[in-house]
Amino acid sequence: MSANTTATQVLFDAPGPRGRRRILLLSVLSVLLILALIGAGLWQFQRNGQLAADKWIPYLRRDYLAFLGKGLAGTLEATAVAAVIAFPFGLVLALGRISRLRALSTVAAVWIEFFRGIPMLLVVYAFLLALPAYGVTFPRFWMLVIPMILVSSATTAEVFRAGIGAVDRGQNEASAAVGLTHGQTMRYVILPQAVRLVLPSLILALVSLLKDSTLGYVVSFNELQFQGKTMVSITRFLVQTYLVVSVIYIVLNFLLTKLAGLLDVRMHRRAAEGSGRR
Amino acid sequence: MIRFDHVGKTYPDGTTAVEDFSLTVDSHASVVLVGTSGSGKTTLMRMVNRMVDPTSGRVLIDDEDVAAMDPVKLRRRIGYVMQASGLLPHRTVAENVATVPHLEGVSRRRSRSRALALLEMVGLDHKLGDRYPSQLSGGQQQRVGVARALAADPNILLMDEPFGAVDPIVRAELQKELLRLQSELGKTILFVTHDIDEAFLLGEKVVILKPGGVVAQEGTPSQILADPADDFVETFVGSGRGKRALHLEEVDGRQVVVDESGRPTGVLHAAPESRS
Numbered sequence: 217m218s219a220n221t222t223a224t225q226v227l228f229d230a231p232g233p234r235g236r237r238r239i240l241l242l243s244v245l246s247v248l249l250i251l252a253l254i255g256a257g258l259w260q261f262q263r264n265g266q267l268a269a270d271k272w273i274p275y276l277r278r279d280y281l282a283f284l285g286k287g288l289a290g291t292l293e294a295t296a297v298a299a300v301i302a303f304p305f306g307l308v309l310a311l312g313r314i315s316r317l318r319a320l321s322t323v324a325a326v327w328i329e330f331f332r333g334i335p336m337l338l339v340v341y342a343f344l345l346a347l348p349a350y351g352v353t354f355p356r357f358w359m360l361v362i363p364m365i366l367v368s369s370a371t372t373a374e375v376f377r378a379g380i381g382a383v384d385r386g387q388n389e390a391s392a393a394v395g396l397t398h399g400q401t402m403r404y405v406i407l408p409q410a411v412r413l414v415l416p417s418l419i420l421a422l423v424s425l426l427k428d429s430t431l432g433y434v435v436s437f438n439e440l441q442f443q444g445k446t447m448v449s450i451t452r453f454l455v456q457t458y459l460v461v462s463v464i465y466i467v468l469n470f471l472l473t474k475l476a477g478l479l480d481v482r483m484h485r486r487a488a489e490g491s492g493r494r
Numbered sequence: 495m496i497r498f499d500h501v502g503k504t505y506p507d508g509t510t511a512v513e514d515f516s517l518t519v520d521s522h523a524s525v526v527l528v529g530t531s532g533s534g535k536t537t538l539m540r541m542v543n544r545m546v547d548p549t550s551g552r553v554l555i556d557d558e559d560v561a562a563m564d565p566v567k568l569r570r571r572i573g574y575v576m577q578a579s580g581l582l583p584h585r586t587v588a589e590n591v592a593t594v595p596h597l598e599g600v601s602r603r604r605s606r607s608r609a610l611a612l613l614e615m616v617g618l619d620h621k622l623g624d625r626y627p628s629q630l631s632g633g634q635q636q637r638v639g640v641a642r643a644l645a646a647d648p649n650i651l652l653m654d655e656p657f658g659a660v661d662p663i664v665r666a667e668l669q670k671e672l673l674r675l676q677s678e679l680g681k682t683i684l685f686v687t688h689d690i691d692e693a694f695l696l697g698e699k700v701v702i703l704k705p706g707g708v709v710a711q712e713g714t715p716s717q718i719l720a721d722p723a724d725d726f727v728e729t730f731v732g733s734g735r736g737k738r739a740l741h742l743e744e745v746d747g748r749q750v751v752v753d754e755s756g757r758p759t760g761v762l763h764a765a766p767e768s769r770s
């Protein structure tokens with residue numbers, strides 16, 4: 217988040233030439249270490265015959281791909297639906313949290329703290345085991361997605377709140393001076409700027425939603441990891457399946473993180489420009 | 495006409511910013527409040543558009559108590575220019591200027607063309623309308639701030655150290671521009687500054703404030719210069735230190751104006767330029 221980044225920049229000096237050399241050395245060493253580990257792993261797989269072509273070729277077969285593809289679709293759908301509901305809900309929670317109405321802000325605060333603190337697995341179990349005991353049941357998809365929404369909205373509420381707090385205070389005064397109401401100030405001035413500020417953090421929230429969706433296996437929802445698990449139980453290709461599944465996750469998250477980084481740079485430039493001459 | 499009637503302000507934390515202040519600003523007049531930092535200038539100015547409510551006394555606009563008016567409506571018919579221009583960084587310059595007309599329901603096209611006209615009026619190329627505030631210089635941003643304050647065509651203009659953050663050359667330019675605007679538009683202007691030169695240049699009437707919003711002296715610039723009420727005013731306007739006790743010396747055949755300590759402060763032209 218932008219506020220954090222600037223704080224980091226303030227707290228830590230930019231490394232000098234010696235510091236940079238040390239960082240370079242450490243980077244090279246860690247890359248070598250990682251390569252060595254991968255090499256060792258591959259060698260181990262090789263010795264156990266895990267690299268044998270017949271164990272990998274199936275992943276080029278259309279039915280295998282379709283099976284995993286279905287999982288991927290499930291993962292993306294769960295993530296997308298959760299995000300589309302959770303993010304606006306998070307914004308509403310944040311607005312409640314900073315509301316001048318004491319009762320509203322307390323309720324929002326308690327709600328946010330509760331779902332931020334509780335492991336998502338427990339929420340999933342609540343929907344899988346506890347609620348059905350009282351006769352409340354949901355389709356598998358929602359047994360996964362509702363907990364994702366509850367947890368993610370609580371986290372993004374805090375992201376939004378930080379963003380709203382990061383908007384220059386002078387903007388409030390300026391808005392009041394030209395005659396905007398409190399609500400108009402929020403709508404036209406504070407929120408547009410806050411959302412810009414937190415956009416990169418929201419993308420990172422998307423990454424964590426994507427990972428959260430792997431809890432779909434608990435409720436047997438056909439997301440990517442669950443499909444992988446099923447595939448393993450059929451083919452017994454444990455290593456290969458999970459490697460393929462991991463690569464898909466990593467590529468997805470890498471792309472999202474990359475996007476967040478790009479946005480961050482752009483927003484920073486904007487924000488810096490915006491407050492440049494005050 | 496704006497009338498401060500024995501107003502006082504004690505903030506919730508116990509700070510008394512203004513004790514007991516009275517002043518009348520005639521319609522179409524420009525009055526400058528000048529005083530050291532913390533003397534309550536901003537507090538007084540904000541009482542006019544109800545960004546601050548006085549804890550005692552009243553502020554009247556055309557004999558109507560502002561306390562009885564809706565703050566939002568009141569503010570929309572009063573222009574306010576802040577020290578930091580207070581522009582919205584995510585809106586273009588033209589959108590910034592058109593904020594209030596737009597909210598008042600003026601169509602986008604009409605409020606835009608009015609915004610561009612206002613930009614020209616404050617001396618900015620209308621091409622700047624599509625830029626973002628961050629793409630303007632500090633002086634240009636202040637001009638946009640003035641244009642925005644004029645957008646709703648208010649009768650009253652409140653200006654809180656609007657030129658405090660720009661360099662002396664740009665500042666002088668902006669001051670000249672404001673005098674020109676004032677002679678064209680004839681608004682009622684309440685202007686705040688801590689620069690006595692600016693006060694004397696812009697104010698038909700100048701009010702010198704001591705901490706607590708206490709009026710040290712009130713009058714036209716020449717009255718104050720000719721007859722400072724006390725040591726405080728004397729020090730403040732600089733006449734005590736001889737800064738304004740000037741005399742002429744001849745240098746290279748030109749008349750140079752020199753202050754008491756012998757520092758040259760200007761050149762005398764054959765025909766002295768008239769003010770405004």
Ligand SMILES: Nc1ncnc2c1ncn2[C@@H]1O[C@H](COP(=O)(O)OP(=O)(O)OP(=O)(O)O)[C@@H](O)[C@H]1O
Nearest residue numbers: 505507509511530531532533534535536537538688
């Ligand atoms: N919101 C507030 N809460 C508490 N005290 C305040 C508040 N605003 C101003 N004050 C105090 O009131 C006094 C007058 O402040 P004010 O801003 O009116 O001064 P000013 O003359 O405008 O000063 P400056 O030239 O620095 O802008 C100061 O002592 C200030 O600390």
Ligand SMILES: [Mg+2]
Nearest residue numbers: 535536537654
């Ligand atoms: Mg002030």
